[in-house]
Amino acid sequence: MKWFWYASPQTFYPLAGTVARICAVLAVALTLAGLYVGFFVAPTDATQGEAYRIIYLHVPAAWMSMFLYVVMALWAAAGLAFNTRLSFMMARALAPTGALFTFIALWTGSLWGRPTWGTYWVWDARLTSELILLFLYFGFIALQASIDDRRRADRAGALLAIVGVVNVPIIYFSVKWWNTLHQGASVSLTKAPSMAAAMLTGMLLMTFAFWAYAIAVTLARVRCEIREQG
Amino acid sequence: MIFKSIIGRDILVAVRRRADVGTALLFFVIVASLFPLGVGAEPELLRMIAPGVIWVAALLSCLLSLPRLFEGDHADGTLEQMLLGSAPLGVVVGAKTLAHWIVAGLPLVLIAPLLALQYDMDEALYPVLILSLLLGTPVLSAIGAIGAALTLGLRGGGVLLALLVLPLYAPVLILGAGAVAAADAGIDPAAQLLLLGALLVLAGAFAPWAGAAALRISIE
Amino acid sequence: MSEFLAMGGYAWYVWGSYGVTFALLALEVMLLRKRKREAKA
Numbered sequence: 001m002k003w004f005w006y007a008s009p010q011t012f013y014p015l016a017g018t019v020a021r022i023c024a025v026l027a028v029a030l031t032l033a034g035l036y037v038g039f040f041v042a043p044t045d046a047t048q049g050e051a052y053r054i055i056y057l058h059v060p061a062a063w064m065s066m067f068l069y070v071v072m073a074l075w076a077a078a079g080l081a082f083n084t085r086l087s088f089m090m091a092r093a094l095a096p097t098g099a100l101f102t103f104i105a106l107w108t109g110s111l112w113g114r115p116t117w118g119t120y121w122v123w124d125a126r127l128t129s130e131l132i133l134l135f136l137y138f139g140f141i142a143l144q145a146s147i148d149d150r151r152r153a154d155r156a157g158a159l160l161a162i163v164g165v166v167n168v169p170i171i172y173f174s175v176k177w178w179n180t181l182h183q184g185a186s187v188s189l190t191k192a193p194s195m196a197a198a199m200l201t202g203m204l205l206m207t208f209a210f211w212a213y214a215i216a217v218t219l220a221r222v223r224c225e226i227r228e229q230g
Numbered sequence: 231m232i233f234k235s236i237i238g239r240d241i242l243v244a245v246r247r248r249a250d251v252g253t254a255l256l257f258f259v260i261v262a263s264l265f266p267l268g269v270g271a272e273p274e275l276l277r278m279i280a281p282g283v284i285w286v287a288a289l290l291s292c293l294l295s296l297p298r299l300f301e302g303d304h305a306d307g308t309l310e311q312m313l314l315g316s317a318p319l320g321v322v323v324g325a326k327t328l329a330h331w332i333v334a335g336l337p338l339v340l341i342a343p344l345l346a347l348q349y350d351m352d353e354a355l356y357p358v359l360i361l362s363l364l365l366g367t368p369v370l371s372a373i374g375a376i377g378a379a380l381t382l383g384l385r386g387g388g389v390l391l392a393l394l395v396l397p398l399y400a401p402v403l404i405l406g407a408g409a410v411a412a413a414d415a416g417i418d419p420a421a422q423l424l425l426l427g428a429l430l431v432l433a434g435a436f437a438p439w440a441g442a443a444a445l446r447i448s449i450e
Numbered sequence: 451m452s453e454f455l456a457m458g459g460y461a462w463y464v465w466g467s468y469g470v471t472f473a474l475l476a477l478e479v480m481l482l483r484k485r486k487r488e489a490k491a
Contacts (some may be wrong), residue, residue, distance in 0.1 A: 039454075050458035053482055054467045061471070108467040115463050142393055146386040155447040156380050160394060163376060163440055167398050172430075174401035178408060187438040213475065220482050229490040 007084045008160045009107070009226040020219035027212035034205030042198035054112040060207040062105035062126065064214055065133060066168070068098035072140075075167035076158035086222075089153035089229070091161060092144060093221035097214050099137035105130050125179035150229075177228045232317040240329030243302065250298060253280045254327045255337050256292035262345045273350055280349035281359060281410035285403055287345070288363060289370060293395065295334040296374040297381075297388050298443070299326060304382055313449060323445065324438035327375045328368075335367035358413040358423075366406040372397050372437035379444035402420040402429060 006012045038056040045052040072094040079087035109127050110120045121127070140157055147153035244251050265283045266276055303309040312322050342363055343356050351359070377395035384390060409422035457464040 044458065049460060051460040051463055051466050057467055057471050082489070097478065100474060104471050104474060107470055111463045111467045115460050132397045132400055135393070139394040139397065142386065142390055143380065146384045146390055148382075152447060156444065159376075159440065159444050159447060160380060163398070167401075170401050171397070174404045174425075178404045217478060217482060219484065224482065224485045224489045227486075 007082075007086055007091065009086050009229070012086055013223055013226050016219040016223050020216045020223070023212040023216035023219070027209050027216055030205055030209035030212055034202050034209050037198055037205060038202030042202050043196055048116050051112065051115045054108050054190055056202050056206045058105055058108040058112055060210045061101045061108060062130060063207055064210045065098055065102035065105050065130065067211075068094050068101065068214060069133060069137070069161075070165055071167065072098060073161040076161040079154060080158050080162075085154075085229075086226075088158060089222050089225045090218070091158060093218045093225060094214075095137055095141050095144075096221070098218050099134060099141065099208065101214070102130055102134040102137060106134065108124070123179065125172075125176040128179065129175045132171050132175070133168065140164070144156070235321060236325035237332070240326055241333060244329070244333040247354050249335055250295070251337070253428070254291050254334055255296055255341060258287050258341065259345065260336055261287040261290055262348070266349075276349045277351060278440050279445055280346060280351045281355075281407045281414070283349070284342055284345050285363075285407040286364075288335075288342070289396075289399055289403060290324060291338060292335060292367065292374060293392050294372045295330070296371075296378045296391060296395070299330050299375055299378045300382050300433050304449075309445070310449060313446065319442035319445060320439040323379070323441040324434075325436060327371050327441070329372040330375070331368045338367060339363045339383045352414065355410055355413050357371060359390075359410050362406040362409040362419075362424060362426060365404045365423065365430050369426070369429050369433045370399060372433040373402075375441040376437055376444050379441045379448055382445070382448040397434065402426070405429070414420040 006015060034056060038053060044050060072091045075087045075091040075094065079091060106127065109124075109130070113122050113124075113127075116121050140160055143160055144153045144157040147156060150210065240264070262283055265279065269275060269279065300309060313319060315322075339360055342359055346356060346359055374391075374395050377391045377398075380394065381387065381391045387394075405422045405426045409419035409426065412422060413419045455461060455465075
């Protein structure tokens with residue numbers, strides 16, 4: 001496939017439009033399927049009751065938040081390596097959606113924590129790492145917003161994203177360690193006890209739904225970028 | 231040796247501008263003194279939060295002094311010369327980072343016992359505290375240098391730098407304060423300290439090159 | 451139906467989560483649509 005043919009924003013534009021439309025439809029379909037399975041097929045949890053149903057949003061959102069950050073860093077690296085404008089545009093377009101999913105993961109995690117652990121915020125390893133991830137996204141967005149020169153903004157953001165992605169595992173493991181030290185044997189907030197098959201199916205469907213949504217929204221945003229940048 | 235001459239030069243500049251260095255250190259002391267005013271003077275509580283407070287104060291103080299890392303040289307054109315010069319930019323950034331640590335980080339390590347005294351920290355913990363800061367503050371300087379290079383000359387300036395760099399500081403903070411807390415609980419802090427050492431090696435090896443790349447992005 | 455809405459007593463938490471999530475996603479889409487309109491203008 002002639003990849004570099006699509007490296008030009010002009011040729012990428014219509015492709016992005018088509019893929020975005022398909023993914024938008026997929027996102028809706030997968031969401032309906034996922035929520036149907038999650039609410040009407042999967043059983044009620046023995047310990048958490050109906051509150052666990054938040055998992056169908058929380059876990060997919062958390063996975064997407066991390067996945068999008070990595071993808072963003074990959075596009076950033078591609079931009080620095082090949083000096084292609086479109087790569088930088090893709091990284092720029094991914095950030096808001098990634099930040100949004102991070103926030104959703106935090107919000108749903110918080111509301112899940114209240115009935116199950118009695119508090120809206122727990123310094124659970126994953127929630128804390130998610131919070132730091134949100135700051136990493138904000139940093140990327142803020143840095144690009146503060147630089148007027150487009151080229152410098154693209155490349156500075158790209159470097160920051162790469163430094164960030166290298167640090168994410170370090171941050172995650174140090175937070176996880178910190179958490180186990182301070183909370184002892186605490187059950188992870190994000191683990192639904194004993195995953196029934198239907199629960200897993202619902203979660204996977206929602207994950208793919210969020211993935212399709214992210215692709216659709218990111219490509220739509222890139223199309224706007226292309227139009228605005230000319 | 232370019233490395234040594236840059237370190238010498240940066241230290242000389244810092245010594246001549248004692249006020250800049252002094253204010254960051256004063257900030258360190260003031261921040262650490264504010265916490266008891268906020269949380270109450272109960273000795274048990276203060277002893278418990280002491281490692282964390284001292285570490286956070288050190289972090290913030292380091293952050294305060296970072297913008298100065300490249301500003302001076304950028305303002306008078308020296309930085310451009312360094313970019314064009316024969317010395318590898320990574321070596322230059324590494325030298326400046328080391329100088330920054332000697333001037334802004336090392337004093338924190340030396341003053342920390344005084345703050346620990348204020349918090350009535352157990353004397354047996356002092357060596358762990360000092361060692362954790364000794365290993366951790368250079369990492370803060372190294373990572374901070376990348377942030378300083380990225381935000382060179384920007385209007386958000388110091389605050390933007392903080393936003394970029396603080397999430398990256400989290401592991402250092404966790405390990406540093408955690409080492410002291412572990413020692414306090416009777417657990418051997420070797421694990422945390424060794425990991426801090428590993429971070430130091432990693433940062434020392436890679437951060438100067440990332441910083442150099444950031445400088446090129448900011449200046450070209 | 452009311453049982454479904456009550457979510458075993460956890461209605462606020464479950465619907466609070468779903469509500470905010472879909473509201474934010476819808477907001478993102480609306481903002482993008484607006485941006486698209488302005489870019490085409």
